[in-house]
Amino acid sequence: MTTVSELPSPLTLLPRAQAGDEHAMNHLLTAITPYVARICRSITHDDGADATQEALLAVYRGLGSLREPAAFYGWVRSVTVREAIRTARRYGAESCCSEVDSQEETNPLDAVHISDVLERLSQAHRQVLTLRAYGLSEEEMAEVLALPVGTVRSRLFRARRRFQEAWQPSAA
Numbered sequence: 001m002t003t004v005s006e007l008p009s010p011l012t013l014l015p016r017a018q019a020g021d022e023h024a025m026n027h028l029l030t031a032i033t034p035y036v037a038r039i040c041r042s043i044t045h046d047d048g049a050d051a052t053q054e055a056l057l058a059v060y061r062g063l064g065s066l067r068e069p070a071a072f073y074g075w076v077r078s079v080t081v082r083e084a085i086r087t088a089r090r091y092g093a094e095s096c097c098s099e100v101d102s103q104e105e106t107n108p109l110d111a112v113h114i115s116d117v118l119e120r121l122s123q124a125h126r127q128v129l130t131l132r133a134y135g136l137s138e139e140e141m142a143e144v145l146a147l148p149v150g151t152v153r154s155r156l157f158r159a160r161r162r163f164q165e166a167w168q169p170s171a172a
Contacts, residue, residue: 014069025063029056035073036080043084043130044091051087055080081134082144085127117166125159128152 010031016024036055041048058079066075118126131141138156142149 011069011072014063014066014072018063018066025060028063029060032056032059032076036076039077039080039134040084040087043081044088047087047091048084050091051080051084054087055083058083077134078136078140081131081136085144117163120166121159121162124155125162128156129159129163132156 008027010028013024013028013031017028033052033056036059037048037052040051040055044051059076062079066072118129121129127145128141131144136144138149138152141147141156142152145152147155
């Protein structure tokens, strides 16, 4: 049995998968599943498995439209975020975007504190902060959330302020 670590690089598999090689496509999807699942869990919380499945299906269907192999991970991230938000809306997830994936944190307690502070914010504020944490621009967030860019900017400004107030209550 082949493990994920033994698979060729997704960027190596990409041209073959786009050309219709089923084995390459299967290996490609297997290789990106942990990445996709991590993003989906942070956005949908309890519906992460459903969102992951929807995102992988969207990647499978849309892979032929990807023209620049170097943009693969950015494209996968965009597709995944869009599908995760759709899944959260479909299931009416109250906890949408309640957690930030913090694999880069040096202190594990910071991730706990960040999640705690995010839980105290409104769903709209959690959404924009989480999407920003994944590197989406205000325009991309507006497209994903189906909101005007001005609304996204306003929410982002207020969300940052609320987060700072909750993070450092003595500074308020």
